[in-house]
Amino acid sequence: MLKVSGLKVRYGNREALHGIDLEVGTGEIVTLVGSNGAGKTTTLKAISGILRATGGQVEFGGERIDRLSPHAIIARGVVHVPEGRLLFADMTVMEHLELGALRAPSGKAGYARRLDWVFELFPVLKERVAQRAGTMSGGQQQMVAIARGLMAEPKCLMLDEPSLGLAPIVVDTLADTILTLHRAGIAILLVEQRVDLALRLADRAYVLETGRVVLSGAADALAEDDRVREAYLGA
Amino acid sequence: MIKGRLPLVVAVLGILPFVVGNAYLQHMLVLWAIYALLALSLNMIVGYLGELTFGHAAFFGIGAYTSAILSMNYGLPVWLGPFAAAIVAAFFGAVIGYVALRIVGPQFAILTLGFGSILYTITNYWVDLTRGPMGISNIPPFSLPGLDIDFTRADRMYYVALVVLLLVAYGCRALMTSRTGRAFIAVRENAPLAASTGIDVFHTKLLGFTIATALAGVGGALYGHYLRVITPDLMSLQYVAALIIMVIVGGKGTIIGPIIGAGIYVALLEALRVVGSLRLVVFAALLTLCVIFLPGGLVSLWRRYAGRQAAGGAS
Numbered sequence A: 001m002l003k004v005s006g007l008k009v010r011y012g013n014r015e016a017l018h019g020i021d022l023e024v025g026t027g028e029i030v031t032l033v034g035s036n037g038a039g040k041t042t043t044l045k046a047i048s049g050i051l052r053a054t055g056g057q058v059e060f061g062g063e064r065i066d067r068l069s070p071h072a073i074i075a076r077g078v079v080h081v082p083e084g085r086l087l088f089a090d091m092t093v094m095e096h097l098e099l100g101a102l103r104a105p106s107g108k109a110g111y112a113r114r115l116d117w118v119f120e121l122f123p124v125l126k127e128r129v130a131q132r133a134g135t136m137s138g139g140q141q142q143m144v145a146i147a148r149g150l151m152a153e154p155k156c157l158m159l160d161e162p163s164l165g166l167a168p169i170v171v172d173t174l175a176d177t178i179l180t181l182h183r184a185g186i187a188i189l190l191v192e193q194r195v196d197l198a199l200r201l202a203d204r205a206y207v208l209e210t211g212r213v214v215l216s217g218a219a220d221a222l223a224e225d226d227r228v229r230e231a232y233l234g235a
Numbered sequence B: 001m002i003k004g005r006l007p008l009v010v011a012v013l014g015i016l017p018f019v020v021g022n023a024y025l026q027h028m029l030v031l032w033a034i035y036a037l038l039a040l041s042l043n044m045i046v047g048y049l050g051e052l053t054f055g056h057a058a059f060f061g062i063g064a065y066t067s068a069i070l071s072m073n074y075g076l077p078v079w080l081g082p083f084a085a086a087i088v089a090a091f092f093g094a095v096i097g098y099v100a101l102r103i104v105g106p107q108f109a110i111l112t113l114g115f116g117s118i119l120y121t122i123t124n125y126w127v128d129l130t131r132g133p134m135g136i137s138n139i140p141p142f143s144l145p146g147l148d149i150d151f152t153r154a155d156r157m158y159y160v161a162l163v164v165l166l167l168v169a170y171g172c173r174a175l176m177t178s179r180t181g182r183a184f185i186a187v188r189e190n191a192p193l194a195a196s197t198g199i200d201v202f203h204t205k206l207l208g209f210t211i212a213t214a215l216a217g218v219g220g221a222l223y224g225h226y227l228r229v230i231t232p233d234l235m236s237l238q239y240v241a242a243l244i245i246m247v248i249v250g251g252k253g254t255i256i257g258p259i260i261g262a263g264i265y266v267a268l269l270e271a272l273r274v275v276g277s278l279r280l281v282v283f284a285a286l287l288t289l290c291v292i293f294l295p296g297g298l299v300s301l302w303r304r305y306a307g308r309q310a311a312g313g314a315s
């Protein structure tokens, strides 16, 4: 469904991605792991059109999307939930959800249904629709960020380090949420530093090091791989 | 801030000309209302979109010239002038915005300065159309179809300007509570994040910029038909600075702020007439002090005060 080939991105004259190949199939959970500065965020930003690729291409559903603007990419169903659960501090939960729905293919007609679904997924948010995002806890902010992404009706949802800074129990809930989305048929590209968690959830995985894919394969096979165990699982 | 007290505020504004009862002060009231309208239009760019522009006076001038020339040379009824001014100013705004808004931040401000000076220079030198530095005089006063009202009188013109001002203030409020307005704020707060939630950042900015320039055009038209003489100086940096001072000193990103800022500007302009061009120094100092000590403008004083009251009441 999502196919990235030879993707290159540079910041100024320093190349951060040196030709990434990766694929996310329909309904798959794929994880992209790697240490700090490997280029995970850069990859997601390039797919979602926030950064321009300097080489290679991105296809979604057979269509090239790497020259499209971010809002056009979202409208096709590729939705990015950025790192650091970025929110507009002064906007309420509801305002975030409305913003998220801006490019949803089903438009106004599907809005109420989607809202119900999001509230079913995150009941806490329903009670807090009028609360300003800046006043919420980290876990709740992450919920708002994901809920905002879901309001856009993603076919492929890209989550950038959703577990970062969350309490262990909240991370468990998050993992459940990701599996629920998976069962709802949404393909997920998950970027995680918590490699154990990511490999447990994912069908397939890519390991990124300094802008290159160095390993890829079935998630359970990689979890057994000595190099991965040594470098990322602390074994 | 004036929620619930709005009818009272409107009533007070409505009887102001009678209260002051003096033609000179009434004249200042008209200037205030027109400047407030212009300040609100600049506020859309500076306050809501978060971009600084040094070109806003050019659109004010375009509006004034459009309405004056169309009504004098082409028989356009004067009351249609502000509409025509809005359209022509918006056209220039859209074209300039289309080019300049691809860049944001300081470079955008510099570009608007460049475009503003180009428009100023053209107005100065296109003597056939604008009569150049001599300006245009004997502009017909404002008029309304079927009504025999003498709008050369300040106490009459005041109501025209006030109605337009209130409409624009109301429109700004409605806009900022709409989805479009929320997109403005999202773009101002964090453009990359806004883009990643699906907002078309460029077109959102272009829309805001174009609306703002259209409103500046309306202000220019009213100004021209009121003062009945205009010169290219309307487009000069002096007016750019004046509008920026009104917005920043009053409080950018609010509706009441720029309106109050315009009032302060007009009042100080008159009060300081005796000191001549030293006025400019005073304005510059005021702007500087505000930026340093009161970045939210004068309205933020009220917020602090109201916040303290609320805290005091709770304890």
Ligand SMILES: Nc1ncnc2c1ncn2[C@@H]1O[C@H](COP(=O)(O)OP(=O)(O)OP(=O)(O)O)[C@@H](O)[C@H]1O
Residues within 6 Å of the ligand: A011, A016, A034, A035, A036, A037, A038, A039, A040, A041, A042, A043, A083, A193
């Ligand atoms: N805005 C930027 N300007 C310049 N260089 C950048 C920028 N953002 C990232 N980089 C560089 O690009 C490389 C990849 O960064 P990226 O943020 O994609 O890594 P990451 O894998 O997401 O890391 P982390 O785990 O810390 O989030 C790093 O070397 C980083 O320093």
Ligand SMILES: [Mg+2]
Residues within 6 Å of the ligand: A040, A041, A042, A083, A160
């Ligand atoms: Mg990252």
